[in-house]
Amino acid sequence: MTTLPLDILCRIIKFAAYSADGSLDSWANMLPYLAISHELRMDAARYIYSRAIIQCTLPPDATFVASTNITLIEQNGFLNTAKLLAINDETNAFRADLVHLIAKALPSKFDALSYTSAISSIAEDEETRVSVDEEQYDLGYESAESVAQIVARQLPNIKDLGICSTSPHPITLAFLNALMELYGRQLNSLEGAMRANFSKPIYADKLTCLSLFLLRELGDTYFDGIQPNFMPQPLKVVSLGFDMPHSWDMFIRNDDSNTLVFENLKSLQLIGDRFSEYELQDGSIDPIDRAWPKLVVSQLETLVLFEIPIPADVAESLMSAPLKELTYKGRSDYAHMLCQHSTRNLNELVLAFDMYIESNVETFYQNTNAIFRNISKIPIVRCTVADLDLKINWSLIDWSYLTHLYVQNLSDLDKILDAIPAMPYLQFASLIVDINYKTDLSLFVTMLNGLKQRYSKPSSSKLETLLISLLGIDDELDGALDELKWYFPKLEHIGKVE
Numbered sequence: 001m002t003t004l005p006l007d008i009l010c011r012i013i014k015f016a017a018y019s020a021d022g023s024l025d026s027w028a029n030m031l032p033y034l035a036i037s038h039e040l041r042m043d044a045a046r047y048i049y050s051r052a053i054i055q056c057t058l059p060p061d062a063t064f065v066a067s068t069n070i071t072l073i074e075q076n077g078f079l080n081t082a083k084l085l086a087i088n089d090e091t092n093a094f095r096a097d098l099v100h101l102i103a104k105a106l107p108s109k110f111d112a113l114s115y116t117s118a119i120s121s122i123a124e125d126e127e128t129r130v131s132v133d134e135e136q137y138d139l140g141y142e143s144a145e146s147v148a149q150i151v152a153r154q155l156p157n158i159k160d161l162g163i164c165s166t167s168p169h170p171i172t173l174a175f176l177n178a179l180m181e182l183y184g185r186q187l188n189s190l191e192g193a194m195r196a197n198f199s200k201p202i203y204a205d206k207l208t209c210l211s212l213f214l215l216r217e218l219g220d221t222y223f224d225g226i227q228p229n230f231m232p233q234p235l236k237v238v239s240l241g242f243d244m245p246h247s248w249d250m251f252i253r254n255d256d257s258n259t260l261v262f263e264n265l266k267s268l269q270l271i272g273d274r275f276s277e278y279e280l281q282d283g284s285i286d287p288i289d290r291a292w293p294k295l296v297v298s299q300l301e302t303l304v305l306f307e308i309p310i311p312a313d314v315a316e317s318l319m320s321a322p323l324k325e326l327t328y329k330g331r332s333d334y335a336h337m338l339c340q341h342s343t344r345n346l347n348e349l350v351l352a353f354d355m356y357i358e359s360n361v362e363t364f365y366q367n368t369n370a371i372f373r374n375i376s377k378i379p380i381v382r383c384t385v386a387d388l389d390l391k392i393n394w395s396l397i398d399w400s401y402l403t404h405l406y407v408q409n410l411s412d413l414d415k416i417l418d419a420i421p422a423m424p425y426l427q428f429a430s431l432i433v434d435i436n437y438k439t440d441l442s443l444f445v446t447m448l449n450g451l452k453q454r455y456s457k458p459s460s461s462k463l464e465t466l467l468i469s470l471l472g473i474d475d476e477l478d479g480a481l482d483e484l485k486w487y488f489p490k491l492e493h494i495g496k497v498e
Contacts, residue, residue, distance in 0.1 A: 022086040022162055024055050024067055049078035052155055054105065056089040056098055064091060066101035070155070074107045085151075085158045085183075087176065089165035096171045097123035099144045110154050115146040119171060140171045141199070148178035160189040166215060173197050180204075180228070193241075198227055205231040205252075208264075212250075213241030213271070232262045239269040239304075248293050261296040268300055268318075272308035272330070297321045310334055316341060326350070329384075331357055332367035339371045343378060352384040361392065369398045377401060381425075387411065394419035404428045413468075414447055417487065421459040430467040444470070448483045458489045465493045 033044045054068045073082055089098060100119045103112035118139035125132050152158075161183050163176055173195055180190070180202045189209040204210075207230060232251045240247065251260055262268075292314045300321035307330040310318075315334075319341035326343070328335045329352035343349065351371070358364045368383075375381070382404040385392065394415040399405075402423050410416065410433045420426060433444070447454075466484060485491050 022051075022053065022088060022164075024053050024069060027051060027053055027069055045076060045078065046081065049073045049076055050081060050083045051086070052082045052084065052158075053086045053088065054102055056091050056101060058091045058093065064093065064095065064098070064101055066098070066105040068102075068105045070105075070110075071107045074109065074154075079154055080157060082155050083158060084160040084162070085155055085179075086162040087165065087179070088162075089167050089172070092166045094126075094167065094169050095123060096126060096140060096169055098167060098169070098172050099147055099175045102175070103147050106151070107154075110150050112147045112150045115143045115150070118143045122171065137170070141174045144171050144175035145178040148175050148182060151179065152182040157186075158183050159187060160191075161187055162191040164191075164193045166193075166195070168195050170197070170199075174199055177202070202228040204228065206234060207231070208234050209237040210235055211237075211239040213239075215241070232260055232265075234264060235262055236264050237267045238262070238265060239267075239271075241271050253293075259294045259296060263299070265297050265300055267302040267304075268297065269302075269304035269306075270308050271306040301325065303327070305334075305338075306330065310337065312337060319343075324348070328352070331359075332364050332371075333359075336367040336371055339374055343375045346375075346378045348380040348382070349375065349378050350382045350384075354386040355392070356386065364392075365396050369396075372399045372401055375401055377425075380404065382406070384408070397422075399423055400425070402426055406430045408432045409434045413444065420463060420488075421461045424460075424462065426461065426463055428465045429463060432469045448481070451483050451487050455487060459487055461488050462490050463488045464490055466491060467495050469496055 027048070030048050033048065034041055036044065049072070052068070052070050052073055054066065054070070056064065056066045058064055070079075073079055091098065096119050097116075100113075100116040100123065103110075103116045106112050118136065122132050122136055122140045125136070161180065163180070165172065165176060167173070176194055177199050180192070181200050184190075184202045184204040185206065187204050187207055190204060190207055191209075191211040193213040193215065195215050210230060212228075228250050230251050248260060253260060292311055295314060295317050297318065298321060300318070301324045303318055303321070303323055303325070304327040306328075315338050319338060322345055323343075324346060325348045326338070326346055327350040328338060332353055335351055335353075339349075351368075353364070353368070355361070355364065378401060381402050383399065383402055384406040386408045387410055391411055394412070395418065397419055400423065403425050405420075405423070405426060405428070407416065407430070410431050413431065413433050416431065420429065466488065468481065481494055484494055
């Protein structure tokens with residue numbers, strides 16, 4: 001019998017239930033909480049059985065399987081109180097019968113299986129490469145929507161909907177689209193990673209949390225004139241797979257102006273589309289389609305931008321918000337444009353650069369050095385650099401306010417050892433060194449053992465943690481790494497990158 005107070009145990013169970021990753025395995029790992037104590041069983045059951053999960057997998061035997069915990073939720077009497085529904089399709093399959101498998105996995109009282117004969121017929125024809133006529137597909141769409149309606153009737157109080165499916169099959173998409181439409185107006189949270197095809201409009205005007213990553217292949221069309229409709233005012237957290245034509249049109253505006261007002265938005269994450277540069281270059285998408293509205297985000301505290309071009313006026317608007325955390329991954333010129341504006345309120349700045357996408361290394365030096373000249377003292381400043389084709393001359397780096405450095409594919413460790421003392425606030429460094437041969441390793445160890453001959457005295461660096469990896473030959477480093485403790489006298493921990 002545990003001695004922890006019941007209210008503490010209840011909080012632990014609630015935290016575990018709401019922190020699960022949405023998979024059936026993760027959910028099953030919570031079931032032992034039901035046996036912690038008799039007094040807590042009902043509270044634990046209420047949290048655990050509030051999460052309904054439908055999962056489609058492709059095991060090693062290549063037989064598609066759909067599994068769900070909804071039967072257990074029904075048996076324990078929690079269908080009406082379930083608040084979260086997660087649909088996880090891990091098959092990446094062009095198969096009509098995924099909806100049939102889902103219907104088959106549902107409890108018998110759902111009576112969803114009887115609606116999927118048309119879907120099974122289409123799947124059989126597609127499997128044998130028999131052509132499927134339009135009338136058959138129409139019946140398949142109706143069947144998919146019927147299954148979605150049955151799910152929504154039996155789980156009527158869902159507030160949080162999560163969808164993860166890379167299936168491009170139109171019948172699977174019709175099922176997912178129907179679920180989003182049926183639940184839309186009652187949802188507090190919507191998390192979706194799926195194909196960017198919608199057959200019906202979706203209205204969600206109460207959302208406080210939106211995470212939407214719309215997947216596509218090169219040349220895919222968007223929305224076909226139909227797209228979701230989200231009310232911006234209630235939203236507090238928005239995370240979008242972005243850089244797509246008309247993406248901002250998903251948000252409802254009060255008038256015909258080009259202004260979008262997010263009155264309560266605290267966190268915004270925008271992740272770029274990997275095809276956008278190709279389409280802009282070959283002219284298949286008109287740049288005017290990527291026009292941004294004026295964004296009003298007066299409460300924004302966290303901004304995350306991954307590989308997405310930002311117009312100058314949008315950068316100014318976003319940076320005028322009371323930001324506490326800013327993360328940018330992409331080209332250094334866009335990072336420079338952002339950091340030209342005030343960063344005085346930031347508690348953390350995170351920058352990530354890949355030399356593969358930089359135009360040239362000289363521009364990289366100019367942009368990044370200008371960033372560090374402009375920023376004020378920020379408590380945490382992290383920078384990650386993938387040093388690939390364009391090798392960095394670390395003697396030309398002037399990153400005075402940096403506190404955390406992460407370098408991948410580093411070729412010249414000795415050069416960065418020279419540069420670190422010129423970063424007076426650096427506390428942490430993680431260095432992955434590109435050494436593949438024993439001869440390189442021998443030279444590397446010799447360099448480490450000769451630190452006292454190379455430097456007349458220890459450095460003035462405040463570096464406290466140093467992690468180094470030599471791409472799979474770390475075992476021969478242990479003794480040599482200790483030499484670095486002399487050169488960096490403030491080091492409290494030295495080890496290998498995990």
